[in-house]
Amino acid sequence: MADPLPAPSDVPSTLTPDEELARVREAVAAVARELEERGSKAGGLARDVLEAQAMMAEDPTLDTEVSTRVNAGKTGEYAVHEAFASFRDTLAAMGGYLGERAADLDDVAQRVIARLRGLPAPGVPDPGHPFVLVAKDLAPADTALLDLDQVLALVTTDGGPTSHTAILAREKSIVAIVGAAAAKDLVDGQTVIVDAAKGVVTVDPTEDERAQAQNRADARAAAASAPLTPGALKDGSAVPLLANLGKPGGAAEAVELGAEGVGLFRTEFLFLSATQAPTVDEQTASYTELLKAFPGKKVVVRALDAGADKPLAFLNDAHEDNPALGLRGLRALRASEDILREQLTALANADAATDADLWVMAPMVATVEEADYFVALAKEYGIKTAGVMVEVPSSAIQAKRILQIADFASIGTNDLTQYTLAADRLLGSVASYQDPWHPAVLELIKMTADGGKTNGKPVGICGEAAADPLLAVVLVGLGATTLSMAPTALADVRASLLQYTREDAERIAAAALAADDAASARSAAQAAAENLAG
Ligand code: PEP
Ligand code: MG
Numbered sequence: 001m002a003d004p005l006p007a008p009s010d011v012p013s014t015l016t017p018d019e020e021l022a023r024v025r026e027a028v029a030a031v032a033r034e035l036e037e038r039g040s041k042a043g044g045l046a047r048d049v050l051e052a053q054a055m056m057a058e059d060p061t062l063d064t065e066v067s068t069r070v071n072a073g074k075t076g077e078y079a080v081h082e083a084f085a086s087f088r089d090t091l092a093a094m095g096g097y098l099g100e101r102a103a104d105l106d107d108v109a110q111r112v113i114a115r116l117r118g119l120p121a122p123g124v125p126d127p128g129h130p131f132v133l134v135a136k137d138l139a140p141a142d143t144a145l146l147d148l149d150q151v152l153a154l155v156t157t158d159g160g161p162t163s164h165t166a167i168l169a170r171e172k173s174i175v176a177i178v179g180a181a182a183a184k185d186l187v188d189g190q191t192v193i194v195d196a197a198k199g200v201v202t203v204d205p206t207e208d209e210r211a212q213a214q215n216r217a218d219a220r221a222a223a224a225s226a227p228l229t230p231g232a233l234k235d236g237s238a239v240p241l242l243a244n245l246g247k248p249g250g251a252a253e254a255v256e257l258g259a260e261g262v263g264l265f266r267t268e269f270l271f272l273s274a275t276q277a278p279t280v281d282e283q284t285a286s287y288t289e290l291l292k293a294f295p296g297k298k299v300v301v302r303a304l305d306a307g308a309d310k311p312l313a314f315l316n317d318a319h320e321d322n323p324a325l326g327l328r329g330l331r332a333l334r335a336s337e338d339i340l341r342e343q344l345t346a347l348a349n350a351d352a353a354t355d356a357d358l359w360v361m362a363p364m365v366a367t368v369e370e371a372d373y374f375v376a377l378a379k380e381y382g383i384k385t386a387g388v389m390v391e392v393p394s395s396a397i398q399a400k401r402i403l404q405i406a407d408f409a410s411i412g413t414n415d416l417t418q419y420t421l422a423a424d425r426l427l428g429s430v431a432s433y434q435d436p437w438h439p440a441v442l443e444l445i446k447m448t449a450d451g452g453k454t455n456g457k458p459v460g461i462c463g464e465a466a467a468d469p470l471l472a473v474v475l476v477g478l479g480a481t482t483l484s485m486a487p488t489a490l491a492d493v494r495a496s497l498l499q500y501t502r503e504d505a506e507r508i509a510a511a512a513l514a515a516d517d518a519a520s521a522r523s524a525a526q527a528a529a530e531n532l533a534g
Helices: 017-042 044-057 060-071 076-094 096-100 102-116 140-144 164-171 181-185 207-225 248-256 267-271 280-292 329-335 337-353 368-380 393-397 399-405 413-421 428-433 439-455 469-478 487-497 502-513 518-533
Strands: 131-135 151-156 192-195 200-203 241-245 261-266 298-302 357-362 385-390 409-411 459-461 482-485
Touching: 017 044, 017 060, 017 076, 017 102, 017 140, 044 102, 044 140, 044 164, 044 248, 060 076, 076 096, 076 102, 096 102, 102 140, 140 164, 151 164, 151 192, 164 487, 192 207, 207 487, 241 248, 241 487, 248 280, 248 487, 261 267, 261 482, 267 280, 280 298, 280 337, 329 337, 329 357, 329 368, 337 357, 337 368, 357 368, 368 385, 368 399, 385 393, 385 399, 393 399, 393 413, 393 439, 399 409, 399 439, 409 439, 413 439, 439 459, 439 469, 439 502, 439 518, 469 482, 469 487, 469 502, 469 518, 482 487, 502 518
Parallel strands: 131 151, 241 261, 241 482, 261 298, 298 357, 357 385, 385 409, 409 459, 459 482
Antiparallel strands: 192 200
16 A cells, blocks of 8 residues: 555535535445445456455445544544544454454545545556565455556555455465564565465565576476466375365366365355355355366365454354354354254255255364364265364374264365464464474374374365465365465476476475474475475
8 A cells, every 4th residue: 555645634614514425425425336346357356356446445334434533523534544543443343354354444445535635546556567565454445456467466564364455366366475563664666575375575676586586486486387287296196286266257267277176165255245045055055166166076165264363143143252263163063953954955955956066164173073073974964975174282192083984074274374373363462383384283183184094084285374385285285185275376386396206396395394393394394495406
């Protein structure tokens, strides 16, 4: 986001309240339409984000808050500034997913105030040559339409891993580092190298560092245009590469990018704004649309995963001091078993109507008993392949036992890291702990994969870790049988796996496992990989 506009001052309005309100409403409507237009131009996830932002702009509660202030004699600019700021503070106080939406609301307020003042909306500068964009934060509306020929990389000082900037940057495959507070010291015109894989910005690089960066950029470009072969190691052993999806509409792009199926369909993303449980018919239609896109292919659907960063009002709307440790995932589904039964009915209907290979798994399984409960219930509905997500250390530790019962396991490294390191995955102040390279996390992944091997059951990975090209090799070396990721990460991971044999991958994994912490695990793996290549 460019520098914010100066805050409006609290001078009395010279217009009547009706005139002020008419100006504000015209500006809000124009901003909402512009956001929608940008969304439909950008398509994909950006459309959903920008449509949500347009709805935020036209929220009736905000309109009431603005009217109250205008009726008290404030100018439209000041009323918008104050009303949006108080709404924003409420969102920010909620933390997590909703807290990160506060920045989206700030952007709407800035756009409305700019329009009221007759100024252009704050946006991305155009220096007339390709550049690295460094900003406090970037509005979704700007991220969605970034010109990738001009913007070589993006660095923001604010925002967390679930900010919309981060999500959209990932979707667009932009080299991006978000939440790098030290970037505020960078000055215009400085030369920098942005290494998103390592999360490092190198200022005034040496010739040698420039050459290495160029090699990495060339390798990335080559990976993007390489043929869409099935995922495999250098020795030909198969590692199917699957897609993480949140909407059936994402299926076409995933197929285009060479996804061999779906490793994680996050069903809760379909119903985040619903106040009532979705009906069986509604769900059957969505799951059928998804399965139809993958004839003969594996599609792993996760039962509704409500809680913490993904609140679903109809599953658990009780206030909890520690929602990440609360009634979430399978625990919440069990507490409303009728909703789980309806979801399984809809999945079975969709399975019967299509010929994809449907696998269904439960989120946040923590005990052997929970695995037993879910698998038995899913089988009652005719689900042929029923498994569990391993996201809690207890289930990794008991994986041998759990995988006697479950048909498969899928490791959610995002939550597994959060629970292993006891660090809230959404909290910026502990973000450095949220690193799946930590050897304790890798050890738990290995225990789970070993549990699969003992029982002859597959163990996939579906957390963000699978999208890191070198970590993907480590995960395979630890015994993961499939990798599932955002479709835009598929090309880089495919290219990376092809450089190593299974024996190489095991050696690289052993080097990472033997390290003391995440940073040394990453560099040990890097060194082992370079050794093997050289
Ligand atoms: C995970 O926890 O790694 C995962 C894949 O699930 P989500 O990110 O949806 O919690
Ligand atoms: Mg999870």
